Amino acid sequence: MADVSHFDEPPAQPPASTPAPSAMAVSVRYLLVPLLLSPVLGAHGEDNPAASLNWYTRSQLTAAEQAKLPSYCSGDYRRSKIEALDDRRLIAEADESRIDSNGDALLSGNVVMQHGSYQLHSSAAHWRNxxxxxxxxxxxxLYSDDVVVNSDSASFQETGPEPGDGSLTLNSAEYSLPDRHMRGSAESMTTSSDGTVNLEDATMTYCEPGRNDWEMAASNIYLDQEKGVGSAWHTRLRFYNVPILYIPYYRFPIDDQRTTGFLDPVFGINSNGSLSELKLPFYLNLAANADATLTPHYLDDHGWIWENQFRHKSATFGDGELNYNYLNKDSTTEEERWLLNITQRGTFGEHWSHRWVYNKISDDDYLADLNSSVSLDRTTHLPRRGVVAYADDNKTLDFTVESFQTIDPDIDLSNRPYRRLPDLRLGYQLRDSEWQTTHVVEGTRFTRDHEAIIDGSAQTLTGFDALDGDRLVADNGVFYRxxxxxxxxxxxxxxxxxQYDLYSDEDLTDTRSGEVHLGAARYSxxxxxxxxxxTALGSLPLRQTLEPRLYWVRSPAQGDQEYIPTFDTRRTTVSYDSLFRGDRFTGQDRLADLNQLSMGVTTRLLTEEGDEWLKFSMGRVTYFDSRKVQLTSDDLPENLGTSSILSETEWHPWRSWALYQMTEWDSYQNYARQNRYGVTYRNEHNQMLNLASNRVQEENADYDGIDTTLYQADAGAFWALNDSWALTGRVLKDLKSYDTDERRPVSPWLETLAGVEYQNCCWRVQMLYRNMSPTADDDAEFSTYQRHSLMFSFQLKGLGTFGSSTDSTISQSIKGYTKRSYHDY
Structure with a gap:
């Protein structure tokens, strides 16, 4: 080693006739600086052609690094381990160095320069002062923590007083960004001290060295590392050297920062092979706390929908989102159609919060016809709600306003929900050792429309259905545990x-209005x-629990409740937990008469690690009196002495398997009112399976028999055959037996899904075929109609996904798919 030179200082005693060299000139004072370059030089092996890009083949990686790689990846990048200089020095070492009286310098033989965390290696370096x-x-x-560049030659133009201020141009360059698994080439590459990079006649790919399955080629690529954004002109996307896409101008992120530009397009293909859907979202980064997305959205048979989304964050109002979609003239209905959605939520002060949602659509069929996914939409009521709330350790206060837009034309006006304008609720709870007291006061005004045009027909509420009202609730309780x-x-x-104040705009003759007062004690x-x-099961040691529970509750019957509308009250959904609710209704409009004892038992088998291997629960309610209070005056009192028997089972025989069951058994009629059971399987190798059956039955009073109201079987799987190949399938079949004159689905196969996935280290493709049966209108011969679609998505790993939302579709159909493991950059 001939010498090592400092570039940050002039010589201590320069000759009088020699001008002081600049920051890039070689000092005549030699200083030996050890540079530990083993992570960069000579550590790859001669059999690795991409060694200079910090690429390591699988055999050169540690066992831990190899374990993180899928089998289809042949290696990985490593960061350059360069010990950064802690000041503004520029240091260099070479086999030989010369400097003349003009300050011009020549370094030759194994030249290494370092400034900060950047190192440059070359055979020779020339400086023109x-x-x-x-x-x-x-x-x-050129090596740094973030980038590696190899080139035939390079030049540096100094632009500032500090060492390293300027721009470095590398010719015929190859580069890699190890942290992003990105690499490429450029005829010319210029890096500046301000963190910008400009590439001419450049390519970029996330594929492994030695195979360019896909690459982006552009006449110019500009990277701004400080802003985290890149842009490209005259971009061509090539797949196996075949051009498949041309973009005149393209902006893209190079880190996790938000940046303005086009997002991944979405498209769908129907069963005829023609385009059924196309979305071209454009993202606008408006400010640090605000952004917007503008999306031209084409739907076959409907036309172009302009979708707009605005989001913001603020200390005062919290997180907010506005969505507005507009279709000027539907190609099928020839009508103007639109959607408006506003959400807002946040906190203010130490205990206060607020949340708001507003939804409105132009017509009842908007979501079914124009939703952005091909999945079925079963929405019936769109909420419009605002809540301002206070909460601390003991007190809660909620002020709510709420209404709905009902978009299911099959729901009569008399069955549509009431508006709550407003609702004020105050709650107080005090715990003192074993004692607990609860207090709730709530006042609500309930109103709803009395006239409306529904599905082309006028409907008007009369009599009991036309009642609106104000309700006061006051509940107090004391418990000792x-x-x-x-x-x-x-x-x-x-x-x-x-306390109720009931009123109506019409003259009521057979319906009570005015004030109604009710009060009842409840003991439990x-x-x-x-x-x-x-215990043990074979060689498996287990701990078994037996947990019997008794819950007695009594409350006397209160009359005149048949004159009160059920503003927000429904029957309790039947489940094992509902046995111990101590009520038959949800909501506040019915004070149920109760004299009952709920009996249940749960047993668990726990492993030594505390995992629940098996859980089984069974119980029923014994009634000591008939139940007179019902939802409507047409409902007869219930006289049966016991409820149905409820049982639930959860079993995890192996770590990847789970079995579940729920049965509601009517012991009087000897049939299962509800019977649900299923099996799930999921392992760490992206293999998941769901099998389920759901059957609901009820008594038919007309012929003293049993009607099956719902009977479906559901089977779905996503099964990785290996790291590269996977299959997807799902069937939802209607097993119900229909009467001759009963409307039925056009096909018992309500939904089928079949697909295949292939991926390697730099791209992934999914293809899906889907057949669905959306609900038909009442005038149709069948209760459903068939809809077929082909879905295709193509993911360029590290760059984006093009095509349909196949991942979203699978996640809606296959339980556990959202937890699958992905390999991306």
Missing amino acids: DLRQAWFDGEVS LENSWGYLMPGAEYRYR LDSGITLERT
Whole structure:
């Protein structure tokens, strides 16, 4: 090693006739600076042609690094491990160096220069002091934490007083960004000290060295590392050297920062092979706390929809989003169609929060016809709601306004939800050791439309259905809980009070209006025991629990409730947990008469690690009196002495398997009112399977028999055959037996999905065929009609996905798909 020179200082005693060299001139004072280059030089092996780009083949990686790679990847990049200089020095070493009286310098033989965390290697380096320029010859390489560049030659133009201020141009360059798994080439590559990079006649790909399955080629690529954005002119996307896309101008992110530009396009193909959907979203980064997305959206048979989304964040109003879609003239209906959606939520102060949502669409069929996905839409009511809330350790306060737009024309006006304009609720809870008191006061005004045009027909509410009203709720309770390690006992007493002011615009003759007052006490006693023992299943040690529970509740019947509308009240959904709710209704409009004892037992088998291997629960309710209070006056009292028997099972025989079951058994008629069961499987190799059956039955009073209202089988799977290939399938079949004159689906196969996926280290493709049966209108012969579609998506790893939303479609059909593992950059 001949010498090592400092570039940041003039010589200590320069000759009088020699001008002081610049920051890029070689100092006459030699300083040995050890540069540890082993992570960059000589560590790859001669059999690796991409070694100079910091690419390591699989055999050169550690065992831990190899374990992270899918089998289809042949290697990976590593960052250059360069110890950065902690000041503004520019240091160099070479086999030989010369400097003349003009300050011009020549370094030759294994030249290495470093400034900060950047290192440049070349065979020779020349410095022209008067031009403030440097030239580098031979095999020129530039290394940093983020980028590696190899070129035939390079030049540096100094533009500032500090070492390294300026621009470096590399000719016939190859580059890689190890952290992003990106590489490419350029006829000319210029990097500046401000963090910008300009490439002429450049290519870019995320594929592994040695195989360019796809690459982006552009006449010019500009990268702004500070802003995290890149742009390209005259961009061509090539797949296996075949041009498939041309973009005159393209902006794209090069890190996680948001940037203005086009997002991944979405397109769909129908069963005839023609274009059924196309979306071209354009993203606008308006500010640090605001952005927007403008999307021209083409739908076959409808035309171009202009979709607009605006999002913002603020300290005062929190997170907000506005969506507005507009179709000037539908090609099928020849009508103007639109959608408006506004959401807002945030906090203010220490305890206050607010949340708002507003939805409105031009017609009932908008979501079914023009939604952005091909999945079925079963929405019936679109909410419009605003809530301002306060909460601390003991108190809650909610002020709510709420209404709905009902978009299901099959729902009569009398069955549509009421508006709550407004609702004010105050809650207070106090815990003092074993004692607990609860207090709730709520006032609500309920109104709804009395006249409307629904599905082309006029409907008018009369009599009881035309009642609106104001409701006051006042509930108070006190509970005492005795508890130890093996059980608990909790008696409680409550008083529930309701006051109504009912009114209507019409003259009511058979319906009571005016004030109604109701009040009833409710007494309860809840108790439970937990017993444990150790056991084993073969060689599997287990801990078994036995958890019996008794819950008694009593409340006397209150009359005149048949004159009160059910503003927000429905029957409780039947499940094992509903046995211990202590009520038959949800909402506040019915004070159920209760004298009942809920009995249930749960047993669990737990592994040594505490995982739940098996859980089984069974229970029923014993009634000591008939139940007179019902939702409507037409409902007869219930006289049966017991409820149905409810059972639920969850079993995890192996780590990847889960089995579940829920049955509601009517012991009087000896049939299952509900019967749901299924099996799920999911492992860490992207293999998942769902099998389920759901059957709901009810008594038919007309012929004293049993009607099946719902009977479906559902089977779905996403199955990776290996790291590269995977299959997708799902079938939803209607198993119900229909009467001769009963409307039925046009096909019992309500939904089928079949697809295949292939991926390697730089791209992934999915193809799906989907057949669905959306609901038909009442005038149709069948209750559904068939819709077929072909879906295709193509992911260029690291860049984006083109095509249909296949991943979203699969996630809606296959349970657990959202947790699948991906390999992307």
